[in-house]
Amino acid sequence: MYRIMIVDDEPLILAGVTSLLNWEEHQCNIVRKASNGKQALGLMETLQPDIVISDIKMPVMDGISFMKASIENGYTASFILLTNLEEISLIKEALRLGAVDYLVKLELDEKALIAALERAKDRCNLTHRRIPAMEDGEGTTDQRIHNYFRHILISDRDTQPDEELAAVIREHYPVLLLMLIHFNYEFEGAAEKFTRADQKRTMKFAENIIHEMAKGFFDRSCLLKKEQNSFILVLSLEGLADYQQQAETMSVKLRQAMKFYFQGPVSIAVSRPVGEADEIQDLLYQAMSAMNDTYCDDSGQIIFYSENCRESFRHSRSFNINFLKKELKGIIRRNDHDSFSHIMNQIIELFVQCRPSRAQAVNACSNLYYFITFLLEERKEENFPYILDVAGQLNRLSDLNAVIAWLERFRDQVAEALVICKESRQDKYMELILDYIREHYREKITLNQMSSMLNISQGYLSSTFKKNTGKNFTDYVTEVKIEKAKELIETYQYMMYEVSDMLGFDTQYYFSAVFKKITGYTPKEYENLTIKKSCS
Numbered sequence: 001m002y003r004i005m006i007v008d009d010e011p012l013i014l015a016g017v018t019s020l021l022n023w024e025e026h027q028c029n030i031v032r033k034a035s036n037g038k039q040a041l042g043l044m045e046t047l048q049p050d051i052v053i054s055d056i057k058m059p060v061m062d063g064i065s066f067m068k069a070s071i072e073n074g075y076t077a078s079f080i081l082l083t084n085l086e087e088i089s090l091i092k093e094a095l096r097l098g099a100v101d102y103l104v105k106l107e108l109d110e111k112a113l114i115a116a117l118e119r120a121k122d123r124c125n126l127t128h129r130r131i132p133a134m135e136d137g138e139g140t141t142d143q144r145i146h147n148y149f150r151h152i153l154i155s156d157r158d159t160q161p162d163e164e165l166a167a168v169i170r171e172h173y174p175v176l177l178l179m180l181i182h183f184n185y186e187f188e189g190a191a192e193k194f195t196r197a198d199q200k201r202t203m204k205f206a207e208n209i210i211h212e213m214a215k216g217f218f219d220r221s222c223l224l225k226k227e228q229n230s231f232i233l234v235l236s237l238e239g240l241a242d243y244q245q246q247a248e249t250m251s252v253k254l255r256q257a258m259k260f261y262f263q264g265p266v267s268i269a270v271s272r273p274v275g276e277a278d279e280i281q282d283l284l285y286q287a288m289s290a291m292n293d294t295y296c297d298d299s300g301q302i303i304f305y306s307e308n309c310r311e312s313f314r315h316s317r318s319f320n321i322n323f324l325k326k327e328l329k330g331i332i333r334r335n336d337h338d339s340f341s342h343i344m345n346q347i348i349e350l351f352v353q354c355r356p357s358r359a360q361a362v363n364a365c366s367n368l369y370y371f372i373t374f375l376l377e378e379r380k381e382e383n384f385p386y387i388l389d390v391a392g393q394l395n396r397l398s399d400l401n402a403v404i405a406w407l408e409r410f411r412d413q414v415a416e417a418l419v420i421c422k423e424s425r426q427d428k429y430m431e432l433i434l435d436y437i438r439e440h441y442r443e444k445i446t447l448n449q450m451s452s453m454l455n456i457s458q459g460y461l462s463s464t465f466k467k468n469t470g471k472n473f474t475d476y477v478t479e480v481k482i483e484k485a486k487e488l489i490e491t492y493q494y495m496m497y498e499v500s501d502m503l504g505f506d507t508q509y510y511f512s513a514v515f516k517k518i519t520g521y522t523p524k525e526y527e528n529l530t531i532k533k534s535c536s
Helices: 011-019 037-047 063-072 088-097 110-126 141-153 163-172 196-217 243-262 277-296 307-317 322-333 337-354 358-378 390-395 400-439 447-454 458-469 473-489 496-502 508-519 523-535
Strands: 002-007 028-034 051-055 078-083 101-104 176-183 221-226 230-236 266-270
Touching: 002 011, 002 037, 002 110, 011 028, 028 037, 037 051, 037 063, 051 063, 051 110, 063 078, 063 088, 078 088, 078 110, 088 101, 101 110, 141 163, 141 221, 141 230, 141 277, 163 277, 176 196, 176 243, 176 277, 196 221, 196 230, 196 243, 230 277, 243 266, 266 277, 322 337, 322 358, 337 358, 337 400, 358 390, 358 400, 390 400, 400 447, 400 458, 400 473, 447 458, 447 473, 458 473, 473 496, 473 508, 473 523, 496 508, 496 523, 508 523
Parallel strands: 002 028, 002 051, 051 078, 078 101
Antiparallel strands: 176 230, 176 266, 221 230
8 A cells, every 4th residue: 555645725625636536446545634734744754655645835835845845854755746727837846856747636637646646656666665554465474563563553543453464463472562762862962963864864773773683682573663763662572581671681782872873862661561462552651651751760771661650641741831921921021030030940840840741841841932032022132042943952852850951041041131131121211211301301300200101110210210320310300400500500690580490499499498408508609609719
């Protein structure tokens, strides 16, 4: 069977292409349908389709971009493009990229689709990408067992083997267990230099090492690729008295090999053994539960599943920090770095106590990062060191302790940005306040008036002003007015009541009292003093 993926943003086209053929008659099986290129690209690694039938123009990611990304990521599926007559330039680009054929939607019929499929199948056969499928009884016994395990564990399909295959599985795997192997090949030190092509080469090499190593420790094994950096190893325990010792010895050698070749850490988790292959999906859950403990425990030891693993896994799946977001929002907008650090410490403590799984930790940290940086971007905070691929960076962290260290660094970076922002905002406020006082010194200026104009609290304005000038707001305004009064008095053009009125004092008496308090002279005494100085 050839594995087919159909990609189109129009539900009617998806339904039409799906119903056009009896796919099994043409040795084809539709494994998934997707509505845009981005969604389809995310499924390529898991589904590994042989043939992709994709619309050429779609929202989010079009067919050309999807095809380019697939090629760049090393996927070798044969592409058939669906198009309209007016998209000639795009058709040429698709053919240049290696599409085996294109189909005009308005002219699409059974004959055209079959012809395109035959060309695509020929391409698959030439590139040796076709995987024999158990449904037709094709391939060797090992290949049929491999396909059965792949359908159950990777594609999550409810597949039942025929009687012949079920008997073979019971014979080859009378007692089996499952080992989950996770490679942290995107470890932080190599992140910048480690390209996608490097990752694929690394994983291919690692796959060969695991395959050969398993042969030396277990009579039978089946290796499956899970996601981009994990493997599932199904192992037969026939003839083994101590499977744990065997698994531990193999894991030590595997880690040594990975460290020697790639300098990258490896996490290994093992399920309990069972005697029936139809229980294998439970084994995957067990191994995933145990893998969560390897993420939370950086000792590097292989983790065997236990009830504690199950409880820990269940607990981690309910991990949620969203309830703190509302409080964080107000704190960030106030540039309150102390309160921000306090909330972040609470979040870090939640990570320590709840021990989230890798997926939970990456998801929580990513959401937190984007939530906080969105608030910073709203204010055009350019000094903050934004990360383009935060999820990728988090996935490169080997264990929960590394994630907590990342959170601590992120906390300190944001707190520093809030301090800078607060200081720069204070500088901006001070500039506006001082400019206003210089321009409106003839008016009555109050703290309440200024706080309303700037839309900040009186308390914040008062403390900010005192911090930057060393004086209370009212005292500073009064001193500015008195300095201007001295300038006016020295012109000898105004009566004292006129100076008082010009500077916004309520009465001449109050003006005179304030003037004497600041200068040590009444206004009239100051005038006489300046006259004497000018005459001497």
